[in-house]
Amino acid sequence: MTFSFASIVLLSLASTSLAAPLVNTIAPSNTTIEQMAANSTNYANTTLEQMVADPSNYADTTAEQMPVNTTSTTALSLLTSDVAASAGPVPSTKTAFTGDGSPAAGWPTIDKWATFSTILSNNLPFLQTSCSQFAQPNNSPTEIAALSTAIQSISNLTAIDPRFILAAVMQESKGCVRVPTTQSPSNNIMNPGILQSHNGANSCFGVSPCPPEKILGMLSDGVAGTAGGDGLQQTLAQAKGSAVGARDAQAVYIAARIYNTAGFTKGQDLGGGSTASYASDVANRLLGVVF
Numbered sequence: 001m002t003f004s005f006a007s008i009v010l011l012s013l014a015s016t017s018l019a020a021p022l023v024n025t026i027a028p029s030n031t032t033i034e035q036m037a038a039n040s041t042n043y044a045n046t047t048l049e050q051m052v053a054d055p056s057n058y059a060d061t062t063a064e065q066m067p068v069n070t071t072s073t074t075a076l077s078l079l080t081s082d083v084a085a086s087a088g089p090v091p092s093t094k095t096a097f098t099g100d101g102s103p104a105a106g107w108p109t110i111d112k113w114a115t116f117s118t119i120l121s122n123n124l125p126f127l128q129t130s131c132s133q134f135a136q137p138n139n140s141p142t143e144i145a146a147l148s149t150a151i152q153s154i155s156n157l158t159a160i161d162p163r164f165i166l167a168a169v170m171q172e173s174k175g176c177v178r179v180p181t182t183q184s185p186s187n188n189i190m191n192p193g194i195l196q197s198h199n200g201a202n203s204c205f206g207v208s209p210c211p212p213e214k215i216l217g218m219l220s221d222g223v224a225g226t227a228g229g230d231g232l233q234q235t236l237a238q239a240k241g242s243a244v245g246a247r248d249a250q251a252v253y254i255a256a257r258i259y260n261t262a263g264f265t266k267g268q269d270l271g272g273g274s275t276a277s278y279a280s281d282v283a284n285r286l287l288g289v290v291f
Contacts, residue, residue: 090114090122090288097280101246101253101270107283110249114288116163120148122290123170130174137208143177146212147194147219154219158233164252165223167285168232168259171278172196172222177210189229195222198229235259249283256282 099105114122127147131138139147151169155162173179173194181192181203192203200221204210225231230238232255239246239254244266246254258264261273270279284291 090118091284092289094284094289094291095280096277097253097283098271099269100267101250101257101279101283103250107253108249108287110252113163113249113286116166118288119163119166119285122288123166123175126170126290127175131176131178133174134176134178134180134205136176136178136205139175139177140209143210143215144175146210146215147175147177150212150216150219153216154223158223160223160232160236161252163286164232164236164255164282165219167282168222168256169194169219170285171256171281177204177215177218178207180205193218193221195219195231197221197231198226200226230259230262232259239264249286252286253279253283 097105097107099107101107103109120127124144127139127144129138147169151162151165154160155165169175173196175194177194179194179196181190182196183190190199191197192200192205194215195218197218198221200218202214202217202221204214204218207214221231223231223233225234235258236251236255238244238258239251244251244254244264253270254264257270257273257279260275260278271277273279275281281291
């Protein structure tokens with residue numbers, strides 16, 4: 001949910017355990033952070049981008065194994081196997097999608113979406129620098145790794161495609177784990193965390209480093225929902241419900257619109273709401289476009 005920034009910081013006192021992430025079962029390597037540290041020569045020149053490009057070498061390293069003071073050799077611990085293969089090259093520019101989110105209206109089908117790894121890799125420049133706009137320390141490699149791991153965990157728990165979660169994270173906060181809390185302009189609903197959730201309990205604004213459990217909490221607030229409002233899981237259910245009856249990719253685009261506006265009527269153009277381009281932006285992000 002995207003609204004004007006307010007000087008309100010909500011920090012949760014709750015402790016949430018990091019759920020077991022999905023594992024890249026095709027990975028041939030058992031390399032751990034400890035092994036990398038013990039034999040640092042082999043990994044000294046490994047960059048964040050290389051880890052994204054070849055995630056199988058690092059698939060068995062978890063966020064918990066990463067030290068707080070990490071370097072590029074410990075970045076992005078877990079990049080799981082992709083939900084589906086990307087069809088064709090990633091578009092270089094945004095497309096302004098209009099209409100009801102259907103293929104007939106020109107919106108991309110799921111088989112056109114980029115892979116999770118591609119979306120993550122393409123957005124690394126934003127993930128590494130997006131906190132500077134809020135006068136906060138930029139995400140560390142450890143925090144980016146924890147974000148990737150937590151997205152996979154929440155996806156596993158809620159059955160929401162991790163690509164949709166990542167696209168929403170980039171739309172709401174550019175992935176900055178220290179994004180400020182915002183406030184809805186028409187009411188007193190607070191929107192904290194990387195998904196700008198509905199009165200969520202988790203935020204890392206002003207906190208560095210951001211603990212993995214707090215990153216998971218922010219994602220849980222925005223995907224599984226809060227006591228005060230819906231997350232992506234609920235908005236997707238609404239999009240698929242009898243009142244709307246959307247399916248597949250169209251349901252995701254409508255769910256994004258509902259998340260931004262808290263409402264949708266069947267047949268409406270998705271180009272409305274608090275951010276008129278919100279659903280179209282999410283569709284572009286799912287294609288792997290960065291902006």
